[in-house]
Amino acid sequence: MTISDGSDVELGPDGVQAARTEWRMHQILAAAAKLMVRDGFHRVSMQSIADEAQMSVGLIYRYFAGKQEILLGVIVDVLNSFADRIPQSMQTAGDDPIHRIAAGFRAYCEIIDENREAALLAYRDGKTLDRSGREQTMNLEFKTSQPLREAVTDAVAQGLLVDVDVDLFTYNLLILAQMWSLKYWHFKSRFSLDEYIKRQSAFVLRSSIDPHRRRKYQDLLTL
Amino acid sequence: MTISDGSDVELGPDGVQAARTEWRMHQILAAAAKLMVRDGFHRVSMQSIADEAQMSVGLIYRYFAGKQEILLGVIVDVLNSFADRIPQSMQTAGDDPIHRIAAGFRAYCEIIDENREAALLAYRDGKTLDRSGREQTMNLEFKTSQPLREAVTDAVAQGLLVDVDVDLFTYNLLILAQMWSLKYWHFKSRFSLDEYIKRQSAFVLRSSIDPHRRRKYQDLLTL
């Protein structure tokens, strides 16, 4: 479910097969994501996924054990794109934990904005997954939040954030990012994505930043 | 959709009928809520609702036009209990806007805790509703948040909260309350409901309260 890294330019017979498998799975997941996101898991039929992916129903079953597994794949794909891109964005923010937090939050919001409806899928249809699927999802979600959590931990350790429960603070960041998709219908006419990010960053940081460092992060704290 | 208070009022024939109707609708919604919350809207069959409600399928259709209408009923019921109880709680908090906000937030969290899974239903299966149902839900949701929104408005007007967008601040309150149900599986082992409320209240208020009034609300701002 990860995209080929391009290293296998010289493909043996197995490599060819692996590449095709990968491509097929990508086709299926892309089709399923599009449809499920638009119509909801239960309203999407295997046939419609097959049509969208331009293959036959039967073939889908060569790559996924069933409809649920496809849902899992779609959700995992979205979560993976968080897991991939957030660390990247945070890296470019440098070493300062507060700046890292702000960058992570921004990246989170931006990815959500790009996958606004796909992001909803995980929440909306998560219950449809079986136990194992739900666990996998939860783990990935946790992994996704790890970089942010670490930055928060650092910030606390360096005394930049005070009176903060790391875990709760992290989840607050995540939920406020997700709110952009959850309440998009309401906010879209009031804020641009950028305004939203700015305001919410300020909201979160002002609540817990060490008063003595406020000046240093002035630009993050004011609108 | 409120239950008869059981007092033996002398009921006319119409009253008896109305009471039965009310009772039947309650039975159906209670059964449906229980099952849908546990299994998700699409996994619950009309037959299973009928079984749970101890009546026949046919009878359900005397009270609800279809399965969707039942979902709407369940969601509306939850939202109504917000609309009923939050103003009550805020009233007992007195006139101070900050105290009113804190009381409203607490009430919100408590009701969510009581209807933890039912609350999820509104988010999870809201998309299943048709346009009219979605509008009804959204309106109720807005109405629910009105008292909080007004208190925030007052607080801003009185200079108690600064640099705040009323609408966004209100939604932040709501989403942080809802997070208790959304991430309950994660938080339950870390916080009691009361701790959660305390911490989140402090988190929210600290971010925007006028620095000069911090002392006055000391008890709300520290853990």
Add this chain to the structure above:
Amino acid sequence: MTISDGSDVELGPDGVQAARTEWRMHQILAAAAKLMVRDGFHRVSMQSIADEAQMSVGLIYRYFAGKQEILLGVIVDVLNSFADRIPQSMQTAGDDPIHRIAAGFRAYCEIIDENREAALLAYRDGKTLDRSGREQTMNLEFKTSQPLREAVTDAVAQGLLVDVDVDLFTYNLLILAQMWSLKYWHFKSRFSLDEYIKRQSAFVLRSSIDPHRRRKYQDLLTL
């Protein structure tokens, strides 16, 4: 299923009851006829009949054993109105068999025109009846045609019609009358009822009337 003849002005307790029964049955049949004729037997629910008849479903079952029995009643009612009115019309036509036939045919067409759709019901939903109902219907239908059949018999006996099979000729008369309802959608824009009757009478009579008597019935044979 026949209407009270008014003789029981002084009603004993039984008479009162009989009158009510009659009235109720009339209400039900009238309602059912209206609806079944409009929508077809299977599309009409007992509830809708009850609504139309302004009584409860339960009450209908006091007067009819079931839905089928109502259909039978409706059909029988229509057939009875043929059986009642055709002899009347033929009587006023005097003694001449040809004139009686023409009068009977006219009456038949006119009644059908008045009950255009009800007439269809017998044909359309006749198959729905059980064996006993079908027999009853067929017998009544036969009885309906008796006066015409007798007039045809007379006409043949008097040499007015030649080379005619009485039974077939009679049925030809009936079917050509019924055709007014069967193909009404086609004919309505081409003929008035009166034109239709005139043309079809001429058509039928010309085919079999004794050439020597043609002059006598000139007005019936030309358009």
Add this chain to the structure above:
Amino acid sequence: MTISDGSDVELGPDGVQAARTEWRMHQILAAAAKLMVRDGFHRVSMQSIADEAQMSVGLIYRYFAGKQEILLGVIVDVLNSFADRIPQSMQTAGDDPIHRIAAGFRAYCEIIDENREAALLAYRDGKTLDRSGREQTMNLEFKTSQPLREAVTDAVAQGLLVDVDVDLFTYNLLILAQMWSLKYWHFKSRFSLDEYIKRQSAFVLRSSIDPHRRRKYQDLLTL
């Protein structure tokens, strides 16, 4: 809706598929016709059609959009067999319009006799079709009658039939043919099909044929 002639033509893959489709549709329509004709449209369940056709319910829906469409298919099939065979029969009758009319009428009666009950279906359950189905049926019915109508037109033009409304005369022919199925229960013990045809042909033609040509068509006019 025509059956493959069984010749082992080399079929491309598309041909095989088309043949199967044709065969399946035939199976379904044959089963449906049999059952609907016997029990009436509304008493036949999709399951019973599937059983009779020896396939699963689901498969039926690959070939027909719903139950109504099957009814339409059955009716259309019957009407098509009229549209196919009547012109054939009339062609073999030569150029004389009167002979063509007689041949067309005979063919009509014979096809009705072969599909006696299926023919009833069109009349009995026609109302069940939706607007589009009814229009399609009516158009086909009209098309079916076109050859007869043209022959009648010719006969009138050539002065063979006099004082005749072409349209009405044509419908009279049709209804008298259909009467064979409508009143079969009555006629079967009185006439053979052939007798019926002879008598009705004579009946119809005698009514309108030009007296000067009677001798020429003597064999058609006498029994």
Add this chain to the structure above:
DNA sequence: TATGAATGAGCCTTCATTCAT
């Protein structure tokens, strides 16, 4: 007599899944 709440069998339809080709 009259009501209409209640029942539950049965209907049409959909769709995930399988399997012969």
Add this chain to the structure above:
DNA sequence: AATGAATGAAGGCTCATTCAT
């Protein structure tokens, strides 16, 4: 590897009929 025909269980919903009041 790939197809899509075929299956059949399950679902939402209707409605004739019954029965307690």
